[in-house]
Amino acid sequence: MNDVVAAVLVGIFGITGSLIMLASAIAMFRVRDALSRINAFSPATGLGMPFIVIAAYVYDLHASGFAWGSLLMAVVAILCLIIVSSVASNTLSRSAVLSGQPIHRKTSPNRLAQPPEGVLDEAERSED
Numbered sequence: 001m002n003d004v005v006a007a008v009l010v011g012i013f014g015i016t017g018s019l020i021m022l023a024s025a026i027a028m029f030r031v032r033d034a035l036s037r038i039n040a041f042s043p044a045t046g047l048g049m050p051f052i053v054i055a056a057y058v059y060d061l062h063a064s065g066f067a068w069g070s071l072l073m074a075v076v077a078i079l080c081l082i083i084v085s086s087v088a089s090n091t092l093s094r095s096a097v098l099s100g101q102p103i104h105r106k107t108s109p110n111r112l113a114q115p116p117e118g119v120l121d122e123a124e125r126s127e128d
Contacts, residue, residue: 006062010055017051020044032104034096038089045085050078 024044028037057074064070097103 003062006058009058010062013051013055013058017048017055020048020051024048034101035093035103038092038096042085042089045088046082049081049085053077053081 021044024041027040031037031040053074057070060070
């Protein structure tokens with residue numbers, strides 16, 4: 001791979017991923033409740049971090065040449081980032097709603113407001 005092409009690709013992917021992370025961090029400070037903060041951070045972990053991993057892979061590809069192990073690590077890292085991001089966002093959102101965190105009036109939570117089946121909410125606990 002040509003030095004210029006490698007440098008341009010690493011720069012594009014690295015800077016794009018970093019800008020997405022920065023935009024998500026700024027958005028987290030601007031929103032008003034926990035659900036919106038979690039929602040604002042999701043693009044950073046779902047899109048920004050994979051771009052940074054791709055930039056690191058392209059750099060490694062240029063510096064060391066092609067290696068199956070390096071490609072496998074990059075693919076596994078990207079898949080794990082996407083999977084962990086979605087699961088963590090869902091879990092954090094659910095726990096924020098169930099813990100009674102204040103929700104901004106313009107945020108309209110849906111079925112997260114109901115406790116999962118088999119879990120007692122505060123009213124049911126006081127009856128027991």
